Amino acid sequence: MSPLLSIENITKGFSSAGRQITALDNVSLTIAAGETLGLVGASGSGKSTLSRILLRLLSCDAGSIRFEGEDWLSLKSAALRPKRARMQMVFQDPLAAFNPLASVGSVLDNPLRIHGVVPKDRRAGEIAMLLERVGLTADYNGRPVRALSGGQRQRVGIARAIATRPSLLVLDEAVSALDVTVRGRILELLVDLQKQQGIACLFISHDLAVVRAVSHRIAVMDGGRIVETGPAAAVVAAPQSAAARALVAAVPRLVTDPP
Ligand SMILES: Nc1ncnc2c1ncn2[C@@H]1O[C@H](COP(=O)(O)OP(=O)(O)OP(=O)(O)O)[C@@H](O)[C@H]1O
Ligand SMILES: [Mg+2]
Numbered sequence: 001m002s003p004l005l006s007i008e009n010i011t012k013g014f015s016s017a018g019r020q021i022t023a024l025d026n027v028s029l030t031i032a033a034g035e036t037l038g039l040v041g042a043s044g045s046g047k048s049t050l051s052r053i054l055l056r057l058l059s060c061d062a063g064s065i066r067f068e069g070e071d072w073l074s075l076k077s078a079a080l081r082p083k084r085a086r087m088q089m090v091f092q093d094p095l096a097a098f099n100p101l102a103s104v105g106s107v108l109d110n111p112l113r114i115h116g117v118v119p120k121d122r123r124a125g126e127i128a129m130l131l132e133r134v135g136l137t138a139d140y141n142g143r144p145v146r147a148l149s150g151g152q153r154q155r156v157g158i159a160r161a162i163a164t165r166p167s168l169l170v171l172d173e174a175v176s177a178l179d180v181t182v183r184g185r186i187l188e189l190l191v192d193l194q195k196q197q198g199i200a201c202l203f204i205s206h207d208l209a210v211v212r213a214v215s216h217r218i219a220v221m222d223g224g225r226i227v228e229t230g231p232a233a234a235v236v237a238a239p240q241s242a243a244a245r246a247l248v249a250a251v252p253r254l255v256t257d258p259p
Contacts, residue, residue, distance in 0.1 A: 002069065003030040004167060004200050005054075010063035012049055023049040024060070025224040033167065034198040036190075038215030038232060040208050040247055045221040047204045051172045054202070055089050056080060068075045068167060085115045085164035090171040094157025100146035104131075104156050107145060111163040131157040135189060151182035155189065162193065187213045208247040212236050220244045 004238040012024040023046045031037045041047055052058040054065065065072040069087055075083060096105055108127045112118060118126045124245070128138045134155040140148075148156065154174065161169055171190070175183045189212055193199055205211050211218055211232075218235040222243035228235060239245045 002066075004033040004035075004068065005029075005031040005202075006066045006250070007037065007050075007054070008064045010050065010053060010065070012046075012053060012060045013057075017043050019154045022224050024053070025056070027063070027221075027224070027226055029219055029229070031058065031200050031202060032166065034194070034200055035217070036166060036194055036201040036203055036215045038211035038218040038242060039202060039204045039221060040071075040218060041206065041221030041243065043206055045243075046224040047206075047221055048172055050221075051089070051170050051202070051204055054142065054170060055087065056084075082115070085117075086166050087170065088161040088166040088173045089169045090154075090157050090161045090169060092173045092177050093153065094160065094174075095145045095148075095153050099144055101144050104136075104143050104145060104148070105141040107156060108160055108163055111160060115164045117164055126163075130163055133162070133193070134153075134159040135185075149182075150178050151186060154178065154182075154186050158186075158193070162197070162199065166199060168200045170201065170202045170204070174203075175210060176207065190214055207251075208236065209251045220247065243254070 007027060007029040010027045011022070014021045014023055027046070027050060029037065039047055039050070049058065053060045053069065060073070064197050072081065107129055108130055109123055112126055113122050127141060127250050130137055131140055136152065136155055144154065145153065178186060187210065190201065194201060201214070203211060203214050215232045217229065218232045219226050220235065220241060221242050222241065227241040228239065228244045235244055236248060239248050
């Protein structure tokens with residue numbers, strides 16, 4: 001079976017202040033349906049650039065992407081619009097772009113309306129179901145987004161992303177701003193969603209421990225290249241590349257380790 005997503009030889013350069021940077025150098029990756037691929041790498045290694053190209057927020061210089069059997073990068077706007085529902089993004093602060101006075105309900109109603117996910121008379125029921133799915137009660141519906149904690153905001157961000165029934169979620173540093181307890185709960189939620197609904201994830205973080213907690217496989221980026229890919233447990237237990245070894249060394253030791 002062909003993979004859900006197949007990224008082939010993506011290359012992207014930037015020029016800034018007269019300097020030429022190769023942000024992505026022949027990057028290739030695949031993600032199977034229902035699979036979580038962790039993408040980890042040091043700051044500046046090119047992770048967000050890849051996610052922006054994938055979401056069609058940025059163009060690339062060379063390479064191709066197949067998603068759900070389509071030549072993703074050649075889809076023009078009219079054909080792309082309905083397909084965008086199938087690949088959704090969760091950012092570090094997914095509600096930052098919203099009016100802080102907007103209610104949680106209106107934030108969730110938007111994608112349902114724009115993509116015509118359910119008929120108008122069923123949207124309220126769908127919002128209640130989405131809230132429940134991310135572990136929030138129905139009374140969050142009327143709350144303004146500015147009154148939410150970081151963890152609650154991220155739950156609403158995830159509910160918004162799954163509202164259009166995507167086959168792939170792209171999460172870029174989605175839990176990096178959360179404190180450790182809240183982060184653990186959001187990671188549990190993501191694993192649950194992935195198991196129950198079979199949504200595939202590209203889970204991007206600079207933190208290997210976080211990536212390890214949710215990923216089936218891990219790809220390691222360094223200087224715009226994928227330097228290692230393997231089953232999550234193997235990459236953590238026996239890293240092959242210098243970049244992966246450095247990320248493993250950066251994971252804090254358990255407090256039970258002797259000083
Ligand atoms: N719009 C831009 N103009 C110029 N250079 C850019 C631009 N966007 C990214 N870069 C450069 O491309 C490289 C990769 O950046 P990118 O944001 O993809 O890294 P990252 O792996 O997401 O890092 P982080 O972990 O800090 O989020 C960096 O050297 C960055 O400075
Ligand atoms: Mg980034």
